[in-house]
Amino acid sequence: MTTVDRTMPEPVVAPSSAQQEPFLVVEDLTVQFPTHDGLVQAVTDLSYAVELGETLGIVGESGSGKSVSSMAVLGLHDAKRSRLEGSIRVAGQEIIGASKSTLRRLRGNDVAMIFQDPLTALHPFFTVGNQIVEAYRLHNQVSKKAAWNRAIEMLDLVGIPEPQRRVNDYLHQFSGGMRQRAMIAMALVNNPKLLIADEPTTALDVTVQAQILDLVQTMQKEFGSAVIIITHDLGVIAELADDVLVMYAGRAVEHGPTKEVLTHPEMPYTWGLLGSVADVVSDTSKPLIPIPGTPPSLLNPPSGCPFHPRCTYQDHVEGSRCVSELPLLRPGPRGESHLKRCHIKDPETLYQEELKEEIMG
Amino acid sequence: MSEHVQTSNGHTPLLEVTDLVKHFPVKSTGVVRRTIGQVQALDGVSFTLEKGQALGLVGESGCGKTTTGRVITRLYDPTSGSMKFEGTEIGQLSGRQMMPYRREIQLIFQDPYSSLNPRHTVGKIVGTPLEVHNIVPKKQMIPKVQELLEVVGLNPEHYNRYPSEFSGGQRQRIGIARALALRPKLIVADEPVSALDVSIQAQVINLLQDLQREFGIAFLFIAHDLAIVRHFCPEVAVMYLGKIVEIGSRDQIYNTPHHPYTQALLSASPDVKQAAIGGRRERIRLEGDVPSPINPPSGCRFRTRCWKAQDVCAEKEPPLYEVGGRNVACHFAEPLQVVQVPVVSEGATAVSPT
Structure with a gap:
């Protein structure tokens, strides 16, 4: 099962790219899947960057392209079944079109991923310790004994009680929260510089979710790694992420520092997301404000702004630009760091005067 | 015993559940499958639900909230305890005797x-309950189904389509139309929105609220999402390992929770609006996982994860005490502000210093 090519000892990180580029740069990423029904445009022209020690939160509904884009960072798309364009650079190393051996040395070492469902991401026939040891020994030339001790150390670090005993357990002997911890231990065993967490807590209860989120944050502080957290839960983003990227129909629709985006949202989709979640403080006599309609099919995305079929603020834009013209991801009135994809001229005034009261309760 | 059930004043609640118990036997492997244990899924749950009201059941997975819903709808038979629907005991009724009540509880x-x-x-899915209970003659079936589809916000012309042609939110509306078909007095909604996207959740919640107002249906609303339950239910019961640990009004539970578990649950649930304004809150961090319901801890079931636990908690099981208007099963029930919580994570110190 371990068929990794170890013949190329030079480091993956090319030292020539030491100029001030963020650790992860995604530029104009487009991912498409040809199918019998047509071309699924899963991600279109997505750009973002993550520095070491920072957390980027990607939020969106199912089918918005948030998982597809981050799987591309690990080079997990089958080249035969998908079309990738644009550029993804991890510490200067181009991912798109990289050789299999390059990707293998990168995966699990510099870039690691935590998946949503540990039951399908971990192997039921091998002990938890076995799987962590495998990940460690692929990238480090150490003895089995040393690797085994490392596995115990990692399980201890992520808070699994009695790690010496538990390391010999199989997956089914772990509870849901412990499985997720084991997967985090496996992802962190090589001290990755970039950790991608794809819905790490969606399957978990809130008290366990709190434990896991704390754990991810502690690990990040300890190793100074960059973290991308993908979720549909704005609450998780608000508590964890430095920057937030809102995706809709395969495109970024709003991007900026978390607090800025959540307190001064400038895109009707973000308004809709904020208005449609219940919370534990606001007035319960007011109904929630849902977003009408359903997310569009990516086989045949809408013309113009992808959100226009569900947007209730089109009358704030002159003519029918929303239908005919795709808005660019541009800085809004509140500064260069806050980008939004919307034709509305003065969303800040509209939000503060008409919507804030209604949405924030 | 149930201290909060009040029937002495001659008034009959829609649903009155007293000391409901449901144990699932655990069988040994082999030819002679002896019972070697009991999963104590529900262990003495009591509550009442008034006509047209909504009671929320919250708790983590395995706490017995779904089992409660399934026992009340008689998909499971209760092990012991009583369930009275409009004064009639329905826990022990036979299938035939149960028929008229199945119309009332969906x-x-x-x-x-x-x-x-x-x-x-x-059309077949929504029409089947009407057919089984002989509500409308066959000829009027289609108009009746179309009417129901319209009520839940679907196109009535779509009665001839199959579920695969609908999105998740629309499918949930079909399920709601089916539940409404018999004009029930009580709907048990078991996590009705947790499988849906955030923007669709609000559509379905608003629909359920409109229906509740229009038809005066009582809801037993089961969910793990505290915010949704708060929004929907004026009364909330918090469950832990087969028992109700705190039950009271929405404000009592959410503003001044008294049980340590309720406090932990509330502080653990991320809240976008609070976080957006104030950044990350301090939260109570519970250690470990929920114990196995096959062999629950002695005394108070929460004591293994509780920071207030003392010797008495292991010896004596706390009954539901009435504290500050609500009922709470804790020997040391008090509002959070008064106590010093030792296990608070400051920013990010989740890993216990072992």
């Missing part, structure tokens, strides 16, 4: 994919 399921038969048309 269920909405969590997963809109597995709860609809993919080979039946929407």
Whole structure:
């Protein structure tokens, strides 16, 4: 099962790219899947960057392209079944079109991923310790004994009680929260510089979710790694992420520092997301404000702004630009760091005067 | 015993549940499958639900909230305890005797994919309850189904389509139309929105609220999402390992929770609006996982994860005490502000210093 090519000892990180580029740069990423029904445009022209020690939160509904884009960072798309364009650079190393051996040395070492469902991401026939040891020994030339001790150390670090005993357990002997911890231990065993967490807590209860989120944050502080957290839960983003990227129909629709985006949202989709979640403080006599309609099919995305079929603020834009013209991801009135994809001229005034009261309760 | 059930004033609540117990036997492997233990899924749950009201059941997975819903709809038979629907004991009724009550109590399921038969048309799915209970003659079936589809916000012309032609939110609406078909007095909604996207959740919640107002249906609303339950239910019960640990009004539970578990649950649930304004809050961090319901801890079931636990908690099981208007099963029930919580994570110190 371990068929990794170890013949190329030079480091993956090319030292020539030491100029001030963020650790992860995604530029104009487009991912498409040809199918019998047509071309699924899963991600279109997505750009973002993550520095070491920072957390980027990607939020969106199912089918918005948030998982597809981050799987591309690990080079997990089958080249035969998908079309990738644009550029993804991890510490200067181009991912798109990289050789299999390059990707293998990168995966699990510099870039690691935590998946949503540990039951399908971990192997039921091998002990938890076995799987962590495998990940460690692929990238480090150490003895089995040393690797085994490392596995115990990692399980201890992520808070699994009695790690010496538990390391010999199989997956089914772990509870849901412990499985997720084991997967985090496996992802962190090589001290990755970039950790991608794809819905790490969606399957978990809130008290366990709190434990896991704390754990991810502690690990990040300890190793100074960059973290991308993908979720549909704005609450998780608000508590964890430095920057937030809102995706809709395969495109970024709003991007900026978390607090800025959540307190001064400038895109009707973000308004809709904020208005449609219940919370534990606001007035319960007011109904929630849902977003009408359903997310569009990516086989045949809408013309113009992808959100226009569900947007209730089109009358704030002159003519029918929303239908005919795709808005660019541009800085809004509140500064260069806050980008939004919307034709509305003065969303800040509209939000503060008409919507804030209604949405924030 | 149930201290909060009040029937002495001659008034009959819609549903009155007293000391409801449901144990599932655990069988040994082999030819002679002896019972070697009991999963104590429900262990003495009591509550009342008034006509047209909504009671929320919250708790983590395995706490028995779904089992409660399934026992009340008689998908499971209770092991012991009583369930009175409009004064009639329905816990021990036979299938035939139960028939008229099945009309009154309907269920909405969590997963809109597995709860609809993919080979039946929407018309068949929504029409089956009407057929089984002989509500309308066959000829009037289609208009009646179309009326129901319209009520839940679907196109009535779509009665001939199959579930696969609908999105998740629309499928959930089909499930709701099916539950409404018999004009029930009580709907048990088991995680009705947790499988849906955030923007669709609000649509379905608003629909359920409109229906509740229009038809005066009582809801037993089961969910793990505290915010949704708060929004929907004026009364909330918090469950832990087969027992109700705190039950009271929305404000009592959410503003001044008294049980340590309720406090932990509330502080653990991320809240976008609070976080957006104030950044990350301090939260109570519970250690470990929920114990096994096959062999629950002695005394108070929460004591293994509780920071207030003392010797008495292991010896004596706390009954539901009435504290500050609500009922709470804790020897040391008090509002959070008064106590010093030792296990608070400051920013990010989740890993216990072992």
